[in-house]
Amino acid sequence: MRSIRAAAVGAVTLSLALAATACGGGSSNGGGSDDSPKTLTYWASNQGASVEIDKQVLQPELDKFEKQSGIKVKLEVVPWSDLLNRILTATTSGQGPDVLNIGNTWSASLQATGALLPWDTKNFDAIGGRDRFLDSALASTGVQGKDPAAVPLYAMAYGLYYNKKIFADAGIGKPPATWDELVADGQKIKAKGKSPLGAEGANVSENVHHVFVFAKQHGADFFTADGKPDFTSDKVVAAVQQYVDLMAEDKVIPTGNAEYAQNQSVSDFAKGKQAMLLWQSAAANLKSQGMSEDAYGVAPVPVQSGTPGTGTRINSMAAGINVAVFGNSHNLDGARQFVKFLTGDDEQKVLNKAYSTIPPVKSAQSDAAFDTPAFAVPKETLATSSAPLPQVASESQFETVVGTAVKDLFADAAAGRAVTTDSVKAKLEKAQQQMPAA
Template sequence: MRRGTTVAAIAGVLALTATACGGDSGGGDSSGKKAAEDPGSVSGSITWWDTSNEAEGPTYDKLVKAFQDEYPKIRVTRTSVSFDQAEQKFKTAAQSGKGAPDVIRTDVGWSAGFANLGYLQPLDGTPALDGAADFLPGPLATAKWKDETVGVPQVTDTLGLLYNKEIFKRAGITKPPATWDEFIATAKTIKAKTGITGTQLNPEGYFSLPFLYGEGGDMLDVDAQKITVNSPEAVKGMETALKLARPDVALKPASTDGYVAAQTSFKDGKIAMVINGPWSVSDSYGGKAFKDKANLGITGIPAGATGKAAAPIGGHNYSVYRGSKNKDASYLFLKFMASAKSQELTAKEINTLPTRKSAYTAAVTADPAKKAFQQALTVAKTRPVIPGVGDLFVAFDQHYVKILRGDVSPQKGLDALAEDWNSKLLKDYKIG
């Protein structure tokens, strides 16, 4: 057991053990044998905590109805839970053994933490993971913990480079930059020929990862239990980010709501390029710069000095609560919701990015944005799969802002970040 494990976490595991045992005895076999061999006989009621945007609700209601039509003995209650509250709300319910849902839509960064506390049911060998080989390897890796699969990939995402084709044309630029050096040169050319600034950086640590990855750096070496965010490679990546933050390349990063500021500048035509994900496409189309959707260009993240490019994988998984008394029904629900047919529907209706290879049908890839991000996923990189990985970004954001503002050098800023992680969140890890 790691020293970072808290008393509350231990108590949560003990509480869940009793709850899960009670759930298993009340709900029967948790192997999924009945669901696999005689799915039509499975009955019961399940609650699903849906953490997606409520604007997406009608599409998921449509899928729930289709599932219940196929399995009339199973009733599903979709409960919309605010994303920013869901992680703690689920922990509280699971720890107490009261009020936890049968199924939850989790951020990929939550899966390891929930599983480490004993809150998630392993899904290997159950119908929930039917056709597992069809899942993209990156998203599937986010759903694993200690050689067990504790989630089914629902949607995925990564970062790419979005650009304004009309501004590029005015500057005489015929193709998007493939490296960060080309990115800087492109920004300077655009500024010189059009007066428009090249970009604006989002000062969140998550958005700095492509710079680190491009130089061969990373946040952690989980196998060796080392903090590597201040390695020479990571520092070099952060130096690249600092070059992109210069006034001749970028607008000054916003002191608050950096994501919103950069995205607003882009969709209003005040900058020519932005680093963002597929979730931003619909918002960009709503801006005056992209009333003509064809004006939005999307390409993969630029490469660093290593010649390689990579961006972090994000997204969400479906998971089953270990204390559920309706596991067979839950397995069938996950199988249905994560099927290629269901993923194709959500991709077309609410612009999600599928996690199954077979869901990238002609109807899905006819959308140039989805086709571009499908290609971007080929170089996407899984973030460290550890409990509480999302908590690392609280400190990361604080130190990254200081670096971009020039308050500290990349080396000193990342050294301070490493010490911060080591003293508070990663006490069992060594630095470097």
């Protein structure tokens, strides 16, 4: 999912499990839509720099759909701080929209509620077929072996954004390819009076995204093959400690960043206050804050050694936004038509250009706009060195508890308290105890 927004995972509890029997067809969809087949309600996620910008992007496209289909779409852009809780409330009450955007990491958790329309072969065929979509995007649509709970809409991957002038002033000729190189470059940048690397230590979802990648690079997973939490293995502990040590030990992340929340590190980077930023598809966000594309470069996120690839050389989660349909919508045919419109080649080009994201529809990537430097790294990363976050029913709780554990560890580092293997393991053990029983 996109880092321009922080995921609203803080209030996810056992309500997901309880919701599994609370949803289904037949109840009013209650999201502002009447029962007319000529009306749909749509909850869009906040993809741009503001809700108002999203409305400016989306409304002309919804008008286009109405002209083509005769179906009016009532739009609400929901901030990421509210979106998941709004969805959970809708799943338990049955009062939701017809169509909605979800962060792709939530797919399995929301699938477990039973509220979303399963995308079986018949439904995929109605929008042009499953094989139109990238495999990496489809991998984050629900539990493997089950019909997907959603359809890929925007695809993203993390990159290392670096300020060209700061690098040149520090005598650094190329971006770092390994974490050791990043730390070494960070010391040169600090010697020139700049902050090396930004982070958002209070941003729970960002914390999870990064420690997931570090875990992959250590050859570890947060869940066992049968879906049980495994947060305290030696490799997971080492991975989390390595990320937090970028502040605690290596001193390349400023201690003030322990309190940073949504978009604060992006703002610092755009203003030239820091040299590097780990972010997903940041071009549109940086442009909106006045940073020219010529001022920065984009490189793959560092790995432990060598170059990004498969196995332990994974350097990004397979990020993105999916579009889903509530199964109790009174206008399922119209909802499928709308999803077909959003995932059609022409619309994929319009929307993904607007948000500097990658079309998860393969044929839409042929547009020359997606061959620029800003798109090259995320496209390559998605294709060769990304992995989906765990597609398990308790994924949303995992984001909450592990992301909070990392937040607490950053707070320790900022306060000068030692971050040790034992303290990291203790935080992760506490997080694991907060996970719901299978």
